[in-house]
Amino acid sequence: MVSKTVLKQILASNQKDIERYNIVSRELPSDDFPRRVFIGVRRAGKSFMLYQKMQQMLSCGHGWDEMLYLNFEDDRLTGFTNDDFEQILECHAEMYGRRPMLFLDEVQNVEGWEKFARRMADAKYDIWITGSNAKMLSSEIMSTLGGRYLSTEVYPYSFLEFLGVKGIVADENSLLGTEPRAQMLRAYSEYLQWGGLPESVGLSVKRDYLTSTFQKIYLGDIVSRNKISNPNILRLLLKKLAESVKQPVSYNRLSSILSSVSGKISMPTVSKYIEYCESAWLLLRLRNVSAPFADKEMSCKYYFVDNGVLNLFLINGETSLLENLVALSLFRKYGHDHDNERVFFYNDNVEVDFYVPEDGLAIQASYSISHSDVTYGREVEALKKLPKVLTCRRRIILTYDESDIVTDEFGTIEVKPLWKWLLE
The missing domain is CATH 1.10.10.10 (Winged helix-like DNA-binding domain superfamily/Winged helix DNA-binding domain)
Structure with missing residues (x-):
């Protein structure tokens, strides 16, 4: 059991951290479906996609009273169990008195998380979840979630995203120039050898x-x-x-x-x-x-x-x-x-x-x-x-x-x- 005091401290410190992150924009789901499970290998950028969504909401005038974020690889959450999920909702209600959109990062670390996810879906919460374990989408768990969530696979950067991070423009006109083309080809060699984490x-x-x-x-x-x-x-x-x-x-x-x-x-x-x-x-x-x-x-x-x-x-x-x-x-x-x-x-x-x-x-x-x-x-x-x-x-x-x-x-x-x- 994690105490409410500790949970409130974690929620508050996470907010400051997310505001400071310099996020490279990636393509987020274009539809308005309110419940998502983002899956993929560690460090592929799943967490950054949650940060990107939260920063977008902040820039559109929403506040932290409308969002709740926890990362379940945070060592301060050691000992967090399925029974503690209700506590995080209580903490947010005590801090802000509003119903939040939930952002739960690496949630597969909590045994039984899918039961909470289903209950939140039934209660019509908006919720984005990330996880590094493909078993999160096993037939048993997806049966438990009952079609309430859509899954989105997250991979390391594509080549186009990789070039964007490096500030390299790779449209047809740009690549006519000798130096821009040479710059792109150097990036191509690097990407081929070392990937896009x-x-x-x-x-x-x-x-x-x-x-x-x-x-x-x-x-x-x-x-x-x-x-x-x-x-x-x-x-x-x-x-x-x-x-x-x-x-x-x-x-x-x-x-x-x-x-x-x-x-x-x-x-x-x-x-x-x-x-x-x-x-x-x-x-x-x-x-x-x-x-x-x-x-x-x-x-x-x-x-x-x-x-x-x-x-x-x-x-x-x-x-x-x-x-x-x-x-x-x-x-x-x-x-x-x-x-x-x-x-x-x-x-x-x-x-x-x-x-x-x-x-x-x-x-x-x-x-x-x-x-x-x-x-x-x-x-x-x-x-x-x-x-x-x-x-x-x-x-x-x-x-x-x-x-x-x-x-x-x-x-x-x-x-x-x-x-x-x-x-x-």
Whole structure:
């Protein structure tokens, strides 16, 4: 139980902190639906989106008597339980005498939070919630919330947001100039290598920050939360998945590889560890659109939620980083729920890196196709064959900096730099 005196002190100090934050504006939900759950990996900027909303309300003439904000990773809230939720409403009522809009940050740290969230929805409160655990949206919890909330996935900065934070204008006219174009390309190289976690953008040396962030996700959100007794096996699994980012990998193969270096590791253990990483939003799964059901679940491709985190595991990993960035951009656009039935890869005699059925979009990711006839043939021929089995309205090969147009009986295949596609 946290005392009312402490809760009131926390509420008051949070208000001053939020007013002082220099927020980089991101796209908030455009509709007026009053109850939201923002989910995503740690430090992707979920809290900043709550701050942005509160600052917008303040700038429009609303006051703190209309808003209540708590961060449940605040060490002053140690010991906060589901029973204390009612106390925060009582504290706000005693301080202001008004009904507030609720902003609850990292609420998954409180066991049973979803019961309070449902009760507040039934009472017609406006409420925005953030959480880093994908299990917040498990079928059981969403059943408890009963359709009362909409979920919004929050990813690290897109390339356009990344450029905006750096003050780089990347419209068509600006990029005609030599220096603006060079500035944009330097930012592109940085973004490809080190990703877009918001707090890392302004750092000249990013590796220490990214290592710290990974350790917090790895040790806090995965090892500690799931009581993993041998974290070294999990680290080896993540290293192998990072090295395998470009190709499908099965539970059976992972189990065999890990068993060869760490003693017997069962397939169920591998499956469970990957699920833990997905729940923490560290890994994002991609399924084969052409595979039967069992293979869809057992042999998938896995991507990391940020290029900077992936880069911690790689040496000379430019091709893996490029493909990982394409995956993140597609997930950001089309969404990535637990089943992810919107973005796939295709692997049946030929392999296509990404396929989006609703748009008939097929994408190959290759750092370069101009320096190898083998690479050129592999990437182009797969896209030439795919329209014979799946609807393809647009086919693209994304490279680091190459452009071309390939024509065939089904139309054109665009070869273009990744940065151009990211700015579309």
